[in-house]
Amino acid sequence: MSVMALILLMAVAGCSKEEESPTATAVPASSDGGSQVASGVSAIAAERGLTEADIEAAVKTFVPSGTHDEYILFASGGHSGQMLVIGMPSMRLLKVVGVYTPEPWQGWAVGDASETSHILDGGDLQDGTELTWGDTHHPALSETAGDYDGEWAFINEKANGRVAVIDLRDFETKQIIKNPLSMSNHGATMVTPDTKWVIEGGQFPAPLDGSYASIDEYEEKWRGVLTMWKFDRSTGRINYDESFAVETPPYWQDLCDAGKLVSAGMIFCGSFNSEMATGGIEDGNPPLEAGISQADMDYLHIFDIDKMTAAVAAGKTDMINGFPVISLETAAAEGILHFAPEPKSPHGADVTPDGEFVVVSGKLDPHVTVYSVPKIKEAIAAGATERDPFGVGILDFDTVVEVQVEVGLGPLHTQFDDQGYAYTSLFLDSAVARWTLGGSFSDLHSEPDWELIHKTPVHYNIGHLVTTEGDTVSPDGKYLVAMNKWSIDRFNVVGPLLPQNFQLLDISESGTTMPVIYDSPIGIGEPHYAQIIKADKLNPWEVYPEVGWNPETQSLDPRAVAPGEEGVTRDGNNVTVKSTLIRSHFTPERVNVKVGDRVTWHMTNLETAFDATHGFALPGQNINLSLEPGEHQTIEFEVTDEGVFTFYCTEFCSALHLEMAGFFMVAPN
Amino acid sequence: MSVMALILLMAVAGCSKEEESPTATAVPASSDGGSQVASGVSAIAAERGLTEADIEAAVKTFVPSGTHDEYILFASGGHSGQMLVIGMPSMRLLKVVGVYTPEPWQGWAVGDASETSHILDGGDLQDGTELTWGDTHHPALSETAGDYDGEWAFINEKANGRVAVIDLRDFETKQIIKNPLSMSNHGATMVTPDTKWVIEGGQFPAPLDGSYASIDEYEEKWRGVLTMWKFDRSTGRINYDESFAVETPPYWQDLCDAGKLVSAGMIFCGSFNSEMATGGIEDGNPPLEAGISQADMDYLHIFDIDKMTAAVAAGKTDMINGFPVISLETAAAEGILHFAPEPKSPHGADVTPDGEFVVVSGKLDPHVTVYSVPKIKEAIAAGATERDPFGVGILDFDTVVEVQVEVGLGPLHTQFDDQGYAYTSLFLDSAVARWTLGGSFSDLHSEPDWELIHKTPVHYNIGHLVTTEGDTVSPDGKYLVAMNKWSIDRFNVVGPLLPQNFQLLDISESGTTMPVIYDSPIGIGEPHYAQIIKADKLNPWEVYPEVGWNPETQSLDPRAVAPGEEGVTRDGNNVTVKSTLIRSHFTPERVNVKVGDRVTWHMTNLETAFDATHGFALPGQNINLSLEPGEHQTIEFEVTDEGVFTFYCTEFCSALHLEMAGFFMVAPN
Known part of the structure; x- marks a missing residue:
């Protein structure tokens, strides 16, 4: 073959798609087929010391060459600053999407010369300080009518208060916005069921204009903030000019969830530090973690979006750093914000698929607390009888709570399935609890309502968990991923900094069967929250639509x-x-x-x-x-x-x- | 429980190691045990459409929770700038080690404030230009007597000519050095069998002092360079002051390999562009890829380390940019550098485990060419009869070649096992070729020497391959990883930028059995070369030895x-x-x-x-x-x-x- 012919061959070699190997026949489920399988498999399993449960787990998670994963998990990359894309059930890392940290393989924002660098610059501080890392916590897939639509992803950055927009046609970051009022967020990003709004809930308070105020002025001048970013699908961008914020007390707001169906138009955010502790261990004060954990109750924040937008339309906003803010006074007076007491430093608030309940778990209380949305609405209509020091109406706990379910030690986060079960992560127990829901979910399971059914141990110290489409209006109920913070002895040691451990649980059977079927080390960043979408809902481009x-x-x-x-x-x-x-x-x-x-x-x-x-x-x-x-x-x-x-x-x-x-x-x- | 008691409990919660689940019995290999296994497994396999081969592959690669991977693969991260650490056979990504690109999860070199940032600054350009990405190609594990010792890893950066030192006690980068003579490397990093030297072979020539020279002065002023970095195990650093370089002609040097055993003290580097083509497609010249591919032969570079160090000791060096360089004239005159012709733009040179042969594959020639080290030594002793335009002695091809073996289209890279087989990646065939070695390997296999035995198709377009400890003096011969450059349809689409595909092959059986047993997407960077070490050779720290x-x-x-x-x-x-x-x-x-x-x-x-x-x-x-x-x-x-x-x-x-x-x-x- 001449060199030029070879060159021509090589120039197209990349396109040549190998022919599939001759179609292999899937193993029949009959016992005959079964024993055929067994001989070779048993020998390998015996040699490798695998148990029957191991073999089943292997067969449940193996995705053969040329076939695709059924679900895609989008996880925050934590302080890697990125977003992780993982196939399920194989748990293979398909892509690390560059967001807040430059990533050269993708050509993402390296140096100053490229257009992607300018996108990252969108998140620079007001004085021009460049930020080249981020702490992502909560990715949010765009929704239509409360279900993932596979079009967009949003993700927050906690360390400096930013939000990002990622286009799922090419899995690239298109926009990064710096919050003009805050250097912090945590209840972010979450979306409303139509993705009209991207919610950026705050965390650490500070004067909203960015000025200095001493620690003695904490209660007087430090404030939290919830920012409502208007998303425009036609441009694929957050519209800064149609966005606004709501001032909140200097409690530490935590995770938020948007209402859906019966609770559509509401936003629920957990919070802690209603004590307004400011630490100072060095001066003999209680350390922050103790000071913050003293009160029996913190405040579930309940926001009303319609009332917010009405206040904005009526001009009832103050401009701070050029951005419209509904003051705490206005928020309280207009009923934009109400509080419901919630036990002991909860992490977040999770709305059930039917929108009827909000599940809160306080990590210092072994119960999950379930609030009834109709009861909340009634209580708000009846008017709050109590107010916090900032004038925000407090609803009566007993009036709005549906039930409390004892699930175990250190409950953090709850998601749902299609069998009427809820799943709560238990940090201290290192376990996942399965418990039954009541209300419209009662008919889906055979057990009594509001009852702990089972706990599966995980390794170790689970933070969040995520089920397949488990925070939408129609969860799939097939898999659960325990997002474990510590891995200790689970993997080969790779130095003192260990990977986290995503453990995959098969939750497709009811009752007490809920095995761990895969351990996945996460050796890049520390994911916090994640969402899992059916892969066929995504419609990404294979190549760009046109050359140029x-x-x-x-x-x-x-x-x-x-x-x-x-x-x-x-x-x-x-x-x-x-x-x-x-x-x-x-x-x-x-x-x-x-x-x-x-x-x-x-x-x-x-x-x-x-x-x-x-x-x-x-x-x-x-x-x-x-x-x-x-x-x-x-x-x-x-x-x-x-x-x-x-x-x-x-x-x-x-x-x-x-x-x-x-x-x-x-x-x- | 009181809040303070709970706090105390929580403060230590992370340390609590879950008890292992009750010891499960491994599956017996007997047929009874086998059929027990089969019933549940068959049903799952049938539902998921798995073939018998799929189930075997699943059982070969699954690593149950709490057990560890047997091997660790260290792969370059390509233009992510990082090094990847992957467990085998599970192929799980255990850690992305930050090297040339800042990585905040590890606290690696983000911003300017930290000490790790100063380590990265060690690789800044002479004028102070900061580099925040790299293109890593070839990791090298430290060796003792030609075997991996699990202590250090080195990795090059091709785009700007840098090398890095990673300490495998904590898997962190400790040193980054900018080459003072070159903005490019490719035959880097490779180590000598005792890790005394870290070899940085060049790639793209340029004036060694960094000055400008026009393209018309290419032959006259542009030069390649091989840099010998002296590694000091006691300090864990490359000793810049004991290092030196050897000037080479402006061919494009490619991968290198250090000799071992009988070839200890020699370095072999492939090269291409002996044509000294300089492109200019825009002016009607042949494009580079055609101009470079015209000649039938390029030059295998053969270096003699003892003669280099003797020349350095004798002061036969020039100082360029403050760094000692053995001139091309001296290298030729002192027999430091010889050439052996090698067919058609080879990628690299791979020394067999016994050090006796060097395998070269030119991607435009369907053969691998096997050189005999004893014959090379004889030819050098006899004296070269021909010289290249720069005066370097050329050995006679037929005199130094042992054999050529036809393996297939686009051969790129060869590694070895413990059964007397060599494995060559075939880019154009998208396959891995297994062929028999002769010489001291002849008794290890039952087939004739120097013969193609089998090809396993891979998906798609394999670049390098790597076998378990396959470039040491004692390969393990258990697994092979095909480092495929394209994945096309293998995984769920994640936008136009696709992951690469590492395919795991089981090479433990002889003859024609060599199945693909796992597909692993690499969604962070594009790995080029890799090394696989037995996990128990590593001895990393679990925590730092002392507080502080x-x-x-x-x-x-x-x-x-x-x-x-x-x-x-x-x-x-x-x-x-x-x-x-x-x-x-x-x-x-x-x-x-x-x-x-x-x-x-x-x-x-x-x-x-x-x-x-x-x-x-x-x-x-x-x-x-x-x-x-x-x-x-x-x-x-x-x-x-x-x-x-x-x-x-x-x-x-x-x-x-x-x-x-x-x-x-x-x-x-």
């Missing part, structure tokens, strides 16, 4: 370079490079510039084949791009150093990938 | 803070904070400073329990630290903005983790 596509605008880029348009032009010190990329060369291959030039470099990946991504690394300039099939990118930078630099493709694209390079030659000025 | 440990120096930090020493002191504008961390509070909890202060903050994690890591996030300052049990860190930064900021623990440490916080209060100046 700009992922930032999700439209054809007018600067896209067509074959034949490539070249280098100069206007004074401004050099414009127009490049195309295709297996396996850059055009042009030689770019001559001088020290002091400002370079604008347009790059279009001409590929239309699935998986035909090219990378672009430019030594000396801290630049790496990922140009997926059809993608266009424009970068801009100043040239400061002479020398010759070989730019090259960083994504192995063909047998001649190593030859996909070019020369960036910088002459002295 | 500094991971940078791997010794007790004199600045460590003991309980009772905490506090805030001021000297002019310099504020010193001494903090301790323990579940679940910071001491002190209140830190008052002023705008314009320079803060030095010492932080000691007092924990000694396995997995008791605390994080430290400081809003507004782009700081996140990971303080593992016993770890001490000191950070320094300027305070520029007034306001109140709540620092908090980012690693979920107890049921009262959310309360582990404190106030950083910045008054106006």
